Amino acid sequence: MYKSKRITALLAGSVIAAVPFVSQITVVSAEDYVIENPEVLTLFGDVNFDGSVGIADAVQLNRYLLGQTDELGNWMNADVYEDGAIDAFDMVYLRKHILGEKTTGGKVNIKVVEMMTGEELETADVLFTEEKDSCLYNIGEWTITPDDELNIYGLPNDPSYTYLLWVSNLPEGYGDNFGVWDHTFEFSFDENSDTKDVVIRVLADDEECNIDLDYMDWTQGEEYIGYGNVSISDKDGNSYYQKLYVDKVALPDGEYNAKYNLFDYPVQLVDPESDFAKEIKELYPDIDIEDISDGIDFTVKDGKADKDIRFNFGPMDGCSNYVTVNCIDSMTGEQIEGAEIAIVEAPKKYARTVKSWTSDGESIIISGLYHTGPYAYEVKVVSAPEGYTCTGSTYLNWGYVYNYSNDVNFYFIPDTAEKGLTLNVYKWPDNELYNDYATYSIWTNDEKILGEVRPGEEFALPDGDYYTVPNAVSSEDEKYEGIELDSALGLEFAGAVNCDDYIGRSDVFHFTVKDGKTTKPIKLYVGEKPQEEEEEETEVKE
Known part of the structure; x- marks a missing residue:
């Protein structure tokens, strides 16, 4: 195996005009050429591995065959006869190759043309590279015009080789890229083929786009373009x-196929026979889901496509997300019966109830959840059983459908529980009681225990460690917020109040319940927002 630091191996390219073939061999220096133990075929006949094929290669091979040297720049390039041995047959083939006679390897013919007319451009630079075994070799760079036909000989035509062409320095009015596509053209030789015609089409900057491409991620319910790229032939x-x-x-007018090339994301094109496709049809009866695994065939006539070109994305086969729901007595930790629960898909959009049920004292697992993105699902308590209180909901947010799972636990407070716990909110720095500011959630570890605790009102919790999290604040109170402890106001606050139990903010407070009582008062603080934030929010609203 060889190691390559930087490879600049330039290969012979021929610009066919009215001159003999021998004079067309491009001889270039191999500056910046660093390679050890080359064992990859890059160009048939490049014996000394200097990036070109010429007399120097014949001299090197002849010296090797006569035993005058045991050095070959690249023995695979020297095996022009392709029989696994370096012998006189290779010399015969190398001489024919230098004289322009077709012997070994493949030939590529390259043209750069205008997208809409098919006419060759006045000029274009082409950089040609070869990729093999995750290493990239520069083959050569040429400027081509309509009067010159660019043909490249002696290329390995094994389909395992990939070739890349970059087109640049186009005539005025043609950019070096279209969107984020940099006009890179990738190809390999077909099986049992030794000739490849490559036509690179480029679009004028002022050409009006006449074809729309739509990309719909049905798991998110919105358009999304980033799962791969499209090729059109x-x-x-x-x-x-x-x-x-x-x-x-x-x-231009013609018959085409548009194919989507997916990157390594856990999505696929929607199978029209899948359960997911049936769900789409239920929600959107007018949507037509077709099998486009082989691309979308369409015709452009008079500048217009004869159909919508839409790529529909959905979850991979066999994948869905899951949620496990538990209804728990907050004081005993036991599962309870009789709670009415529902799970709603896309609650901020079309709010489709996926399932509703009554708890039976056991966990319930809901599968077949295919929606993703923010607020993908809402799991909510519709009503608590008699003798209990519980309100609130939990939102599920997933990036993909990939057999992800969440646990949702609802804690129900028994009416008989002794509610002797309270929390209070104060304005800083005047310490004025401000219990109308917001409601709070009570969490333990990463689990929400209570969802809507009002400051000043009593609530109950079993013994344990907890912390407070503020819920949404009403619009009239937007000028107040919890104080970031690392802000200027927070440093002032920390100089006056013991902050050991505050977690980053003055309204996120860690506390302990022991024997049904908090070990210290739950005192939360809010301060006025900095003036800059208020001005920014005013500008956004305007």
Whole structure:
């Protein structure tokens, strides 16, 4: 195995004009060329591995065959006859290669044309590279014009080799990229083929895009473009766009296929026969879900596509997300019966109730949850059983559908529980009681125990460690907020109040319940927002 630090191996390219072939061999220096133990075929005939094929290679091979040296720059390049041995047959083939006779390897013909007309551009620079075994080799760089046909010979035509072309320095009016596609063209030789015609099509900067591409992630219920890229070719397989990351393109009249190339994300194109597709149809009866695993065939006529080109994304086969719901007596920790619970999909959008049930004293697992994004689902208490109090809900937020799971525990307070706990809120720095500021949730570890505790009102908790978290604040009170302890006001606050039990803010407080009572009073503080924040929020509203 060889190690490569930087490889600048330039290969012979021929610009075919009215001159003999031998004079067309490009001889270049191998500056910045650093490679050890080369064992990868890069160019048939490049014996000394200097990036070109010429007389120097024949001299090197001849010296090797005569035993005058045991050095070869690249023995795989020297095996021009492709029989696994370096012998006189390779010399015969190398001489033919230098004289322009087709012997070994593949040939590539390259053109750069205008997207809409198919006419060759006045000029374009082409940088040609080869990729093999995760290493990239520079093959050469040329400027081509309509009068010069760029043909490259002697390339390994094994389909395991990948070739990359970069096009740049286009005529005025043509950018070096379209969207974020940098006009990189990637190809390999077909099986048992030794010739490849490569036509790179580029679009004028002022060309109006006439084709819309839609990308719909049905798990999120919104358009999303970032799961991969689109390639568009005509009915004969000729490439028009290889890597699109845009929602509009330009195409001349013709018949095409648009194919989506997924990156490594846990999504796939929606199977029209899947349960997920059936759910989509239930919600959106007018949506047509087709099998587009082989791409979307469409026709452009008079500048317009004959159908919508939409790529529909959904969860991978066999994947859904799950939630386990428990209804618990907050004082005993035991499961209870009789609580009415519901789970709602997309509560901020179409609010579809997925399932509702009455607790039976056991955990319940809900599967088949395919929605993602913020507020994907809401699990809520519809009503508490007789003798208990519990309100509130929990939102589920997932990035993907990938067999993720969440536990949701609702804690119900028995009416018989002794409610001797309170929390109070004060304005800082005047210590004025301000219990109308907000409601609070009570958490232990990462689990919410109580959801709507009002300051000044009594509540009950079993013995244990807890902390407070403020809920949403009403709009009229937006000028107040918990004080960040590392802010200027927070440092002033910390100089006057023991902050050992505050967690980052003056309204997030750690406390302990022992024998049904808190070990210290729960005192929360809020201060006026800094003036800058108020001005920024005013500007946003305006």
